Amino acid sequence: MATKLLYLHDSYLKEFEAKIENVSGNTVILDQSAFHPLTGGVGCDLGWLVKGDIRFRVVRVEIDRATKVVSHVLEAESTGLNQGDAVKGVIDWDRRYCLMRLHTAAHLIATVMYRDYSALITGGQVDVDQAKLDFNLPRTDREVFEDAVRKDNEDAAKRVELKIYFLSREEALKVPGVVKLAERMPPEERELRIVEIPGIDLQADGGPHVRNTGEIGEIQLLRIENKGKNQRRLYFRTA
Ligand SMILES: [Zn+2]
Numbered sequence: 001m002a003t004k005l006l007y008l009h010d011s012y013l014k015e016f017e018a019k020i021e022n023v024s025g026n027t028v029i030l031d032q033s034a035f036h037p038l039t040g041g042v043g044c045d046l047g048w049l050v051k052g053d054i055r056f057r058v059v060r061v062e063i064d065r066a067t068k069v070v071s072h073v074l075e076a077e078s079t080g081l082n083q084g085d086a087v088k089g090v091i092d093w094d095r096r097y098c099l100m101r102l103h104t105a106a107h108l109i110a111t112v113m114y115r116d117y118s119a120l121i122t123g124g125q126v127d128v129d130q131a132k133l134d135f136n137l138p139r140t141d142r143e144v145f146e147d148a149v150r151k152d153n154e155d156a157a158k159r160v161e162l163k164i165y166f167l168s169r170e171e172a173l174k175v176p177g178v179v180k181l182a183e184r185m186p187p188e189e190r191e192l193r194i195v196e197i198p199g200i201d202l203q204a205d206g207g208p209h210v211r212n213t214g215e216i217g218e219i220q221l222l223r224i225e226n227k228g229k230n231q232r233r234l235y236f237r238t239a
Contacts, residue, residue: 002067003030004032005068006033007036012211013034013091014090014091014096015090016088017087017088018030018086018087018089019031019084020081020084020086023079023081023082023083026078027074028049028072028079028087029069030070030072030087034089034091035058035072035089036096036099037070038061038063041123041207042125043099043125043127043128044060045058045061045096045099046092046095047089049072049090050090051087055090056075058072058089060072098238099126100209101210101215101238102127102237103131103208104162104197104210104213104216105152105156105216105236106133107195107200107201108197108201108213108216109133109236110201111155111200112151112155113133116151117139117144119137121134122231129237130235130236130237131236131237132236133234134231134233134234135231135234136231137230139232140226142224145221149219153218155200156214156216160198160200160212160213161198161212162196162197163194163198164193164196165193165196166192166194167182167191168191168192169182169185169191178192178194178202181204192204195207195209197213217239219238220237223235
């Protein structure tokens, strides 16, 4: 059965109670989880599963795209954990919060790069200490990215509250601005999770974000790489 994904409803949930559905070696499946798996170009959460006095370090979290089951891989080879056990999940919050700030910053950057330079994102990865975004852009000038990052910092400083909400496909098709997202969603998906940065960006998106762009901090350009014809990779971090 699909794992209930608690982070979709609350990115600030740091601890949660769950029941073990399955244990296979050092891999644990829970009925619900606040651990964000490695998906959508955002690194996975780390943290702990706690049973009584014993804490088990979570070293990797993955999701099966077809079944939507989340696997928590533990550091310990043998755990004594069993199906039906009640455990507490604890998210490594410092790491998660860095991922949330960088991921939200990526929205701002993608928006300005498209609006002002017609550059489309072709890939990306948010890790804990830095993020990278790939753009389809013929120009290699550093000034383009410096300009974008400067504008992104101005946007972040406006302290815009993010809106996160769920729409059925039918509802989504009636909302201007969301229609395009709804048309792109695969038919088996019944519901869209919309992440809106009012006045800036609107996406269908399953990742964790900060509540307010003021939490992002200062976006810093690290470097730009030329990845071939029209492919430019931007590395950035937040401070
Ligand atoms: Zn996002």
